[in-house]
Amino acid sequence: MTTAPAKAGWRFRQPSVIPGFGLTLGFSLAYLTLIILIPLSGLIWRSAALGWADFWAIATDRRTINALEISFGTAFFAAAVNVVFGTIVAWVLVRYSFPGRRIVDAMVDLPFALPTAVAGIALTTLYAPNGWLGSLLAPLGIKVAYTPLGIVIALIFIGLPFVVRTVQPIMEEIDKEVEEVAATLGANRFQTIARVLLPGLAPAIVTGFALAFARGVGEYGSVIFIAGNLPYKSEIAPLLIVIRLEEYNYAAATAIAAIMLALSFAMLLVINLVQTWSRKRYG
C-alpha cells in the first residue's frame, strides 16, 4: 500500500480512501462505553466511595480472606494440572495420527460450549459419594464433591481448552529441522524435548496457564454445585459476592469485587512480564 509520506506533526489517524471511520469508531466507542466502561467504572466509583476504613474492614474480614484464598489457590492448582495434561494432550493431537483424532480435537472445546451450570451438576453427580467416580474414590478415603478438591476438578474442566488451544498452534509451527539437528548432535529424545522444544513452547504454556488461571478465579457456575459452599472452607470469592448482594450488603459485594479485579489484573501484569522475559530469553 502506498500512502503519502507522513507530514510532520501529530495525526490521530493515517489518511485512507476507505469511508466509514467516524461512523464505525463512533458507534463502537459509544457501545463499549455504555455496556462495559460505565458499568465497570461504577464499580470502581462505588468502592472508592466506601472510604478506606470500611474497605479495609471488609478486605481483612476472615471470611473474605478465606474466600479469596480458596478462589486463587484452587484456580492456581487447577491451572497447573492443566498445564501438564493440556500440553500432553496438545502434543498427542499435533504429533500423532490415530483414528478419531478430529473428534478428540473437537471435544477439547466442550468446556467452551457447555453451559457452566450443566458442567456443574454433571461433575457433582459424577463425584458425589454415590456417583460413578465418587463411589470409586470413597473407599480410598478421597472425598471430592463438597470439598475444595471438587472446586479444583470443576476448574480443571473449565480451564483445559485454554491451555490446549494456546499451546497447540505453537507446536504445529515447530520446525522439524530443529529436532533433527538436536538428534544429529547426539541429543536423545528426552534431551531434545526438555532442552530444545519446551523452552520454545514456554511462552505459550505460560499464556495458557494465565488464561486458565484468570478464568478459574472468576468461575462461578460450574463451581457452586460441587463446592459444598461452606464458609471459610469451600466458599469461593464470586459466591461470597452473590451472598453479600443477597444480604443487600452492596458495600461488601463491591469491595470484594474490586479486590478480585485488582488481584486478577496484577496477576495478568506479572504473567505478561514473565512472558516478555521468556520471549526475550527463548523467543
Next chain:
Amino acid sequence: MADPEIKSYAPRQESLSAAVTESRPAKAVLMIVSFAFLGIFLLLPLIVVFNEAFAKGLSDYTEALTSPDTRSAIYLTLLVAAISVPLNIVFGVSAAWAIAKFEFKGKAFLTTLIDLPFSVSPVISGLVYVLLFGAQGLLGAWLKAHGIVILFAVPGIVLATIFVTFPFVARELIPLMQEQGNGDEEAALSLGANGWQAFWYVTLPNVKWGLLYGVLLCNARAMGEFGAVSVVSGHIRGLTNTMPLHVEILYNEYNAAAAFAVASLLAGLALVTLVLKTLLEMRYGAEIAATRGH
C-alpha cells in the same frame, strides 16, 4: 522442498525421523494419559448429563421439558439470545471495520478494552449492573421514579448477557479483516462503489465464515450464561428464569431428573455448536482467523 535427490537417501531419512519422534512405548503412554484425562474430565460429564436425563424414563423426560416453567425458560433464553447476539454482531462488525481498516492512535488500547469482559468474573459482570440499576444503585431512584424496570427483569438479563458475550464477534473479525487488508475495498471504491456497497458486496462475503464462527461462539455463551444472569435475574419462576437458571432451581429442589432433562437440551446445543464449529474449521479454516480459543 521436495528435492528429488533426497529420495535416494530414503533409508537414512527414515532413521532420522525415528530420532525426531518418541519411542513406541512412550507414544503409547502419552496417548493413554491423554485419552484417560479427556475421558474422565470431558466425556464422562457429558455422558452423565444424558444418562441422568433419561434415568426415569422417556415420559418423565418429555414431561420435564414440556412443563410451563421449562417452556417459559426456553422462551426467555431464546429471546435473550435473539436480542443480545445481533447487537453484538453489529458492534463486532463495526469495531472490526474501524480497527482493521484504519490506522489510528490508541488502537491497541481499544482492542484491549474490547477483550476486557473476558477477564472479568461473570458474577462481577452482573454486579456492575446491580450497582447501576439496583434500588441502592446510582440510577435506582431515578428509574423507580420513572417506572422503568431493568433489574430482575428481561432488560437486565439482556444487558448482562451482552456484557459477557461482548468480545466474541469482534475478536474473531478483527484479525481476519486485518489479514485481508484493504486492497479489495480500495478496488471496489475506485470502480465507483460507495462505502456501503463495498461493505455489502466485498467485505462481508470475504469475512462471512469468520463472522459465522464468531456468532456461533457468541450464541453458545449467550444461551448458556449462568453467573452474570443469575445475579441480575432475581430468579422469578416463569418470568426471569433462563434455561441455565432453571437447571439450578430444579437441581436445588432435588428434582435431578428434570434438572438434567433441561441440561440435556443445553448439552445438545453445545454439541451442535461443536459440530458446526468443527465443520467451519475444516471447510473454511484458511478463511477463518488463526485465533482459536479464547
